[in-house]
Amino acid sequence: LELTDDNFDKIMQKHDVLLVEFFAPWCGHCKRLAPEYEIAATTLKTDDPQLTISKIDCTSEGKNTCRRQGVTGYPTLKLFLAGGDKILDFKGPRSADGIVSFMRRQAGPLSKELSTESQFEKFKEHRDASIIGFFDKDSDIHSEYMKAATTIGDGYRMAHINSESLRKHLDMDDSVVLYRPSHLHSIFEDAQYIHKEPQKSANIVGFIKKNIHGMVGHMTTVNKIQFTFPQLVVYLPFEFEKDRSSLSYWRNRILKVIKETVVDKGDIMYAAIAQASDFIKEIKDVGRESSMMGKPIAVIYTANGKKYPMNEVFTPENLIVFLREYFEGKVEPFFRSEAVPDNKGKSLKVVVAKNFDDIVMDNSTDIFIELYAPWCGHCKKLAPTWEKLADQLKDEENIVIAKCDATANDIPDYYRAGGFPTIFWANGNSKTRPEKYQGGRELEDFLAYIKNKSTLPLGSPRKKSKNDTEKTADESEDKKSEEQKAKEQQALEEKLDKLEKKLSNSFNDIQDEQEKKEKKENVEKRFNDMENKFADALAKLKAKEDALNEKEKDFERSVDELKSKQEELSLKQAELDEAEIKEQESEDKDDNKDDDNSSDDGDQATDEDAASNENKEDKDSNEGDNKESATQDDESGANGNGAENKKDSSRGNGEDDTDKNASEKKSCNDDTKDCKDSNKKEKDDKDEDSDSKDKDEDSKDIEEGSKDDVNDINDEDKDSKD
DSSP: OEEOTTTHHHHHTTOSEEEEEEEOTTOHHHHHHHHHHHHHHHHHTTSSSOOEEEEEETTTTTHHHHHHTTOOSSSEEEEEEGGGTEEEEOOSOSSHHHHHHHHHHHHSOSEEEOOSHHHHHHHHTSSSOEEEEEOOTTSHHHHHHHHHHHHHOSSSEEEEEOOHHHHHHHTOOSEEEEEOOGGGOBTTBOSEEEOOSOOOHHHHHHHHHHHSSOSEEEEOTTTGGGOOSSEEEEEESSOTTTOHHHHHHHHHHHHHHHIIIIITTTOOOEEEEEEGGGOHHHHHTTTOOGGGTTSOEEEEEOTTSOEEEOOSOOOHHHHHHHHHHHHTTOOOOBOOOOOOOOOTTOSEEEOOGGGHHHHTSOTTSEEEEEEEOTTOHHHHHHHHHHHHHHHHTTTOTTEEEEEEETTTOOOOGGGOOSSSSEEEEEOTTOTTSOEEOOSOOSHHHHHHHHHHHOSSOTTOOOOOOHHHHHHHHHHHHHTSOHHHHHHHHHHHHHHHHHHHHHHHHHHHHHHHHHHHHHHHHHHHHHHHHHHHHHHHHHHHHHHHHHHHHHHHHHHHHHHHHHHHHHHHHHHHHHHHHHHHHHHHHHHHHHHHHHHHHHHHHHHHOOOOOHHHHHHHHHHHHHHHHHHHHHHHHHHHHHHHHOHHHHHHHTTOOSSOHHHHHHHHHHHHHHOHHHHHHHHHHHHHHHHHHHHHHHHHHHHHHHHHHHHHHHHHHHHHHHHHHO
């Protein structure tokens, strides 16, 4: 947030908590603070409630405000509370995590109370892990949890739920739970951890620190101070929020390596992944240029400030080799160092990382060293005075005046500069415990300090160095008697024998453990194979069962179709029977009518000539013979045509076939139209009989098909049982 003289008071009234940086554009310290301040501002935007930090340029549009606030140096950081009613000086590290930590402490309680399910879900959705306590407000665990929140500090997201109804709804009570963010879920570790130890504040703090980041945490510029040493950091070359799939891909592979190579073998290594764009300085500090940032970069950091970058191309396989070699002591640390200068004949010694031990750590001299930055204005101002001091003490063999560019060389943490310039003094016997110089910066101030602190008075001859001491020890060793050397040699050999036996036993134990492990792995492999085979067999059985069920459904559908066909045939047969009955009744009626007509003609006949009657009888007799002959021919033709004509001839009503055919022939001779109708009806009856036969054959085919389906189902059932 940019402030000016015009908007300073107005914006101040809108914020209960506001941090303000008073700066000057030309200030080196301000330039160094700028990126850290920007990171802190971005981080605090995601807090709930959101926290705001601001800045004001004291050389242009904020001159009056800076003068009114009593600003005399840059940068100056002040915290304004309650709209400016209370003002506090910033007292914390001038780094992103230091600023964030300071602001969160001012914002309110370190554990936030959640009263609704939506608040609970929203709190868990954060990109960092969350710790939530579930308990009654008046319980002992509530008191212990709040103590833990105060003890562990503000770098952790902590909340608590006192609502009894919400606790019951979430099925959580009297417990502390750590929730891992969704983008860090993995098959190698649980998504949430429940604290199972006694609910004491110390136990809760230990539980949080142990599990907060899991086996492979997500390191940021803010939470990096939470990671313990030794730590493996893998810098990944993409933005985590935009590429979750790549994040999951790489983290799972690193997790697998850490579990199998470190955790399962009992070694200690805290691992993390980090977004490379947030740690460009750290990557360059291990000699990796920007051209190499397109691939993951792995570095191991130790508590003493040493760095072990992985030189091979990053792959899970190469990472396994790198970790093994590190634990075996085969990896050399990386030192960022300038070229070793030629200090011969110079009063002011120039120190770089590669000659640091030779000059600074030499226990035969006292050291007075300035750590500077090339861009630092105060360092440039001090430079001529520091040169004069070195020239004035050039004949003092026991005192070394030196300088080192702390921005270009890696030096031990106990000589780490907090700002520039930083000056350290160390006596010959306390080189790992240097004293930070806090006095004036004039030549007389430095001389008075050295006179008071030097191990030997000024002008004393140079004391023996470490090399001199070693030379004297060698001469003393030569004077030992041969007998004493022999005794020592014998004792040494005995120790070696014992050591060999111990190593042999240890080797045997290791072999036994290895064999046990191999057996266990073989058993697990066989079990997994059996499990896979069982799963395959179960899947096949399920497929056959599904096929059997489908066959059964097909069979049921076939049976239903068969029943439907049978019903249709029954209805058709009933219709045919009814038609046949009607036809028979019609024929009987026609026969009765013909008989009546024949009787009437007999009664009316006159007694004619006997010869005429005899001729008529002869004529009728001949017609009867012809009719009988025609009937026999029809029967012979019917036998040649098969069962269908036979069926027609069997439909008679018990009358003599010859008489019936003779009557039909006579009827046809008497009336041509009746003959045509009779022939048409006979044809229709034959067609209906033919349809009936076709349907009988269809019914038979369906029945046979259904039997085949039943046989198939029985076969499938038998296979399933097998």
